[in-house]
Amino acid sequence: MKRILIVGSGDVARRALPWLTRRFRVFALVRQPEAAVELRALGAVPVVGDLDDRHSLRRLAGIADAVLHFAPPPQAGHGDPRMARLLAALARRSSLPQGVVYISTTGVYGDCAGGRVDETRPCRAQTARGRRRVDAERRLRAFGRRNQVRVALLRAPGIYAADRLPLERLRRGDPVLAADEDVHTNHIHAEDLARIACLALFRAPPARAYNASDDSGMKMGDYFDAVADAFALPRPPRLARAEIATRLSPLTLSFMGESRRLDNRRLKRELRVRLRYPTIADGLRAARSAIAG
Numbered sequence: 001m002k003r004i005l006i007v008g009s010g011d012v013a014r015r016a017l018p019w020l021t022r023r024f025r026v027f028a029l030v031r032q033p034e035a036a037v038e039l040r041a042l043g044a045v046p047v048v049g050d051l052d053d054r055h056s057l058r059r060l061a062g063i064a065d066a067v068l069h070f071a072p073p074p075q076a077g078h079g080d081p082r083m084a085r086l087l088a089a090l091a092r093r094s095s096l097p098q099g100v101v102y103i104s105t106t107g108v109y110g111d112c113a114g115g116r117v118d119e120t121r122p123c124r125a126q127t128a129r130g131r132r133r134v135d136a137e138r139r140l141r142a143f144g145r146r147n148q149v150r151v152a153l154l155r156a157p158g159i160y161a162a163d164r165l166p167l168e169r170l171r172r173g174d175p176v177l178a179a180d181e182d183v184h185t186n187h188i189h190a191e192d193l194a195r196i197a198c199l200a201l202f203r204a205p206p207a208r209a210y211n212a213s214d215d216s217g218m219k220m221g222d223y224f225d226a227v228a229d230a231f232a233l234p235r236p237p238r239l240a241r242a243e244i245a246t247r248l249s250p251l252t253l254s255f256m257g258e259s260r261r262l263d264n265r266r267l268k269r270e271l272r273v274r275l276r277y278p279t280i281a282d283g284l285r286a287a288r289s290a291i292a293g
Helices: 011-021 033-041 054-060 081-090 128-147 167-172 190-203 220-230 250-255 265-270 280-292
Strands: 003-007 025-030 045-048 066-069 099-105 115-117 150-156 158-160 187-189 208-211 260-262
Touching: 003 011, 011 025, 011 190, 025 033, 033 045, 045 054, 054 081, 066 081, 066 190, 081 128, 099 128, 099 190, 128 150, 150 190, 158 190, 167 220, 187 190, 187 280, 208 265, 220 280
Parallel strands: 003 025, 003 066, 025 045, 066 099, 099 150, 115 260, 150 208, 158 187
Antiparallel strands: none
16 A cells, blocks of 8 residues: 545644655645645645536546545535545546545434444434435445445544634533533544544454544533633533523534444454543643643
């Protein structure tokens, strides 16, 4: 394996680039030519193309031995046509990639009523956002089976880092659910997720899904309390579900409608991952130091 294609060159991709560029020739799909400058400085070879324009993707055929797919589906609709266009472009030549690693979300499971969730649980997404991810996973699995391409699905929960914390929300005083109505939530540090994606390129067996989560088991309100305490901010007010519905956006409320506790044992066993930030406390200590520095 010598050439890697990154699709979706956002924060997690940029965190993966230092490790990747020391070992491979890395191509990165970008929508805007202006973004090419930064990616080139990070060691990647920019390829201008748009997942919403199938004609712009033709140059991707045969370009890489493996693909790291970090791009989300569209924000509307019932499926993921972006995944369909990408896979069609990759299949235009006989030299298909050997593997594809896709960052999905744990929203594919839907609400699990706070239950423990491993990768054998069926996908029962309850939001349109989650159903688009389920569609993307199914398309990619079928592509892998049809073409003997090794596919790994990384189901990520809430991604955080020093520059991805809800500090503004805390400063606004946005509420969270009362403790007796709160939901279980899960997290992964962006640095750990980037490393997991790189390891999955080599260690994941075919057609395998992983809960790409840390070891923390927290309720959502407790997470916001922990962030507030770490940065000397007021803890958010706690409100009943009926009352909070008038204060927050439908998107934010949708995250409060699903409760699950992720089991990450397969991730550690098969990918042999050692998390740099195994708990929220570890990540917040590092974030506080980074921001203070």
